[in-house]
Amino acid sequence: MKVLLIHSHFGPPPATYADHIAAGRLSVIRERDLSADDLAGAGGLITTNHLDQIGFMHYAEAIRAFLARGGRWFFNGHILRPFVEGLGNYVPLDRPKRADLVLTRLNSHPVFDGIDQSSLEENRGVAGFYGRGHNPLPVGGLAVNGIGPQMLPVDWEWSLPTGGRIFSHAGNDLGSMTGERGLVFADRIVEWAEAGAK
Amino acid sequence: MSILAVHPGACYHIESFESPRFAGYFDRLVRPEDLGSVDLHAFNVVLIPCRTPADRMEASKEQLLAYLDQGGTIVATGESESQLFLPGIAFTPQPTNFWWWLTPGADLGVRIAASDHPLFARLTQRDVTWHLHGWFDPPEGVQVLAVNGEGKPILYIDEVTTRGRMVITSLDPFFHHGSHFMPATTRFLEGFLPWMRNDLDRKAD
Numbered sequence: 001m002k003v004l005l006i007h008s009h010f011g012p013p014p015a016t017y018a019d020h021i022a023a024g025r026l027s028v029i030r031e032r033d034l035s036a037d038d039l040a041g042a043g044g045l046i047t048t049n050h051l052d053q054i055g056f057m058h059y060a061e062a063i064r065a066f067l068a069r070g071g072r073w074f075f076n077g078h079i080l081r082p083f084v085e086g087l088g089n090y091v092p093l094d095r096p097k098r099a100d101l102v103l104t105r106l107n108s109h110p111v112f113d114g115i116d117q118s119s120l121e122e123n124r125g126v127a128g129f130y131g132r133g134h135n136p137l138p139v140g141g142l143a144v145n146g147i148g149p150q151m152l153p154v155d156w157e158w159s160l161p162t163g164g165r166i167f168s169h170a171g172n173d174l175g176s177m178t179g180e181r182g183l184v185f186a187d188r189i190v191e192w193a194e195a196g197a198k
Numbered sequence: 199m200s201i202l203a204v205h206p207g208a209c210y211h212i213e214s215f216e217s218p219r220f221a222g223y224f225d226r227l228v229r230p231e232d233l234g235s236v237d238l239h240a241f242n243v244v245l246i247p248c249r250t251p252a253d254r255m256e257a258s259k260e261q262l263l264a265y266l267d268q269g270g271t272i273v274a275t276g277e278s279e280s281q282l283f284l285p286g287i288a289f290t291p292q293p294t295n296f297w298w299w300l301t302p303g304a305d306l307g308v309r310i311a312a313s314d315h316p317l318f319a320r321l322t323q324r325d326v327t328w329h330l331h332g333w334f335d336p337p338e339g340v341q342v343l344a345v346n347g348e349g350k351p352i353l354y355i356d357e358v359t360t361r362g363r364m365v366i367t368s369l370d371p372f373f374h375h376g377s378h379f380m381p382a383t384t385r386f387l388e389g390f391l392p393w394m395r396n397d398l399d400r401k402a403d
Contacts, residue, residue, distance in 0.1 A: 008208065010251035010279060032231075032254060049377075050249065054207035054229065078209040078377075080216075090209070092378040124297050132378050172377075 001043030002027050003193045006034065009050040014176040016186035026190055031055060036062040042071065044193025048173045049077030057081050067164025072196030074189050075166060076173045079135040084160070088136035090170060093148065100148040101127040109144045109157060111167070111174075111188045117145055120181075130154070131171035138166075167192065201399055202226050202241040204233065206250045210376025214247065214387075223391040230254040238265040242399045245273045248370035252279035259283045266362035271398050276331050276370040286359030287366060290350075291332035298329070306330065307347020315343055316397055320389035326353065328382040332368045344369075365398070 005021075007013045008031040013021070020026040029038055031052055039045070039062040047056070056063075063083055067073065078090035093100050105117040123129045131147055131154040141158035143151070157167045175186035205215055205227040215224055228236050230250065238244055238261065246255065255262075255278075263285055266272060274280040281287035298304050308327045310318055326344050333350030336342070337358055344353035344367075353367040371390070374383035 008251070009249065010253055030253075032251075049210075050208050052207035053209060053212060054205070056207075078213070080209050080212045125300060126297075128379065 001197050002041055003044035003046065003190060003196075004029055004038060004042045006031050006045065006047045006051060006056075008048055008052055014048070014173060014182075014186070016175050016177075016182040017190070020186065020190045025194065034059065039063065039066045042066060043069075043197030044190075044195075045071060045073040046175070046189060046193055047073070047075055047077070048176070049171070051077060053079075053081040053083075057083065060084075064162075066197075067160055067166070068162050070163055070197040072165045072193050073167070074193055075135075075168045076171070076175075078133070078170060079168065084166070086138040086158075086160070087166075088138075090133055090135050091152075092133035093152075096128065096132055096148070098127055101130075101132070102148060103130060103154070104146045104151050106143045106146050106151060106153075109142075109155075111185065111192055112144065112155075113188075115181075115184075129172070131169070133170055135168045135170045164196070200225050200241040201243040201245060201394065202228055202236070202238065203245040204228055204230055204247065204250055204255070206230055206247070206254060208249065208376075210249070210373050211247055213376035213378070214372040220387060220391055223395055230258070233258040233261060238262075238270060239268060241270070242401060243271045243273060243394060245394070246275070246278060246280070247372040248275040248277050249373050250278040252282040255283040263360065266360035266364065269362050269401075271363040271365070273365040273394060273398070274367070275372060276368040277373065280366060284364060284366070286337050286356060286364075288335040289332055289368065290335070292330060294329050294331055296329055305347075308352065309345050309347075311342045311345045311351075315341070317343060317390070317393045320393050321386065325382060325385040325389055326369065328369075328374065328380050330368070331370065334366065334368065336366070363398075365394075 005026050005028045007028050013028050103117045103121050120130050134152040134154050137153040137156050138158045141156045143153035143156050145155040147154040154170050159165050175189045203224040281289050298306050336354050339358040341355040342351045356364040371383040371386040374380040
């Protein structure tokens with residue numbers, strides 16, 4: 001089944017996905033043109049931090065059905081709408097200092113396989129680009145990466161009791177990261193999403 | 199009091215418009231797709247925030263122009279390609295150097311161009327300095343409030359293109375404040391929004 005990249009911002013989709021789009025592994029759809037039928041025909045879903053969350057709530061029923069069929073949704077950004085029962089609103093760090101931005105691998109995950117999480121802490125010597133808070137871990141979810149001394153779940157995967165999986169990255173688009181890392185993440189995210197509803 | 203904010207619905211818009219910190223500055227929120235069903239003349243100010251997808255605004259182009267021509271005020275912040283749906287805007291994008299401040303003693307070059315303007319009773323140069331996305335070549339007669347290092351306008355008020363008023367900037371404070379990133383953008387909104395309420399939220403003369 002198809003993997004959809006929901007393209008929410010104005011301008012071209014993230015360049016890191018160009019090869020997947022060209023190879024037909026990823027279908028790009030403008031969020032404003034999305035319909036419930038598109039979700040019904042998809043096995044995987046990738047959304048960006050530009051997602052129109054108010055608009056996407058109109059598809060809550062279609063999203064539930066997508067997940068119940070075993071669909072996989074890779075979510076980037078701050079959750080601020082209750083798309084699915086069990087999700088909670090993003091919690092930002094309170095005036096984080098450098099120590100609050102330390103990243104720790106908590107559980108292995110194919111998207112992060114072989115990647116030293118601490119190497120993602122800084123971009124040109126500045127911390128905080130990866131994430132500055134967390135989307136609350138749903139009951140039964142698996143924390144993948146923690147942030148700060150409390151190791152708050154900045155990344156997690158949740159196998160829903162009703163079927164399907166959601167991966168949450170509480171930051172800018174992981175697959176749009178600049179440089180080689182972005183290409184690696186984009187490839188792994190597509191691969192992860194492709195396993196949905198097979 | 200009547201300020202209408204266009205609400206495109208991304209997480210940074212939701213944080214900026216709905217969280218208690220600034221929610222009181224927006225009397226009504228409207229989805230871009232619902233603008234057509236709103237009487238804009240009931241509002242003194244229409245605000246279009248950073249990163250509003252231009253293709254969600256283009257259908258409202260004529261409505262916005264009519265609103266301006268009847269004396270309305272539109273505030274449009276950066277990264278929305280405002281030239282595609284507002285009149286008289288000539289924008290030149292520039293590569294963004296997010297890292298300029300890592301060089302000791304570096305100066306992004308942003309300068310306040312009208313220090314006696316009431317906005318700058320609430321904002322300092324430091325509060326309008328984070329990074330640059332581009333500049334404008336505005337029509338003659340506009341009031342330029344801030345410029346980049348080359349003296350090109352990045353924030354100005356246009357009362358010449360229409361019978362109304364446009365406050366145009368390439369700065370993107372809602373995106374960064376709403377992403378919980380870049381304290382300067384929060385400081386910018388802490389000065390800009392009270393100015394908008396106090397000085398812009400009134401009926402045209």
